[in-house]
Amino acid sequence: MYEFVSSTLIKMKLCLILVCAALQYTEAKIQHTDIAVDLCSDTDEDKEKIFGLDGEEMWHADFSQGKGVMTLPEFADPFSYEEGAYEGAVTNQEICKKNLGIAAKSYNYPAEPKDAPQSSVYSKHKVQLGSKNTLICHITGFYPPHARVSWTKSNVKVTNGVSFSRYYPTSDGTFNLVSTLSFTPEEGDIYTCTVEHTALDRPLTKTWDVQVALPSVGPSVFCGVGLAAGLLGVAAGTFFLVKGNNCN
Secondary structure: OEEEEEEEEEEOOEEEEEEEEEEEEOOOOEEEEEEEEEEEEOOOOOOEEEEEEOOEEEEEEEOOOOEEEEOOOHHHOOOOOOOOHHHHHHHHHHHHHHHHHHHHHHOOOOOOOOEOOEEEEEEOOOOOOOOOEEEEEEEEEEEOOOOEEEEEEOOEEEOOOEEEOOOEEOOOOOEEEEEEEEEOOOOOOEEEEEEEOOOOOOOEEEEEEOOOOOOOOHHHHHHHHHHHHHHHHHHHHHHHHHHHHHHO
């Protein structure tokens, strides 16, 4: 038995066509979710085309470079998309924008639903002073899928070494975004990741400072105490030995 479920979600200033297909094998009870997303806006500021399977992106259209990109690594043995996949994504953008205008007018330009983002900042690798590392700003649960992200180092804006991922759709209709910053940690440095979004009353800022664990003094202390105790024992033994010889 096979199930096919499709749905269309259209919101003001944004058209998101989400097509989900579920295939279920009746004996093994194995279910997979296939997803295709076309994302557009009336200002042409945000646009995406993504194919995915079971929550993992397989292919996306890179509109800045004019080509399709396979996301899965070679060891995953991914199947390849036809040469016309990118051209189809471009065509779907025009269809999406037309549908967006029709839907907005039909529904009398309703207010767009909003979900505020949450964010967290952490380093990719264990922090070592003077060693190159990467800071990750993970932004989750926001709608509509447009957010501005900026970085600072010790209150100075940073643009070099900054990268942004695509907007990743989630099962609840919101989006995730990842921004990274390549940096070399130095003692005393303070970094911030600031997110601006239409659902926020004020920018959301998370701070990360360089913290390096000091080497443990425990073993050294115990070693010193043990050595002192040993020397004290030797001195005491020598004293009583000498005293015993004098008595004889």
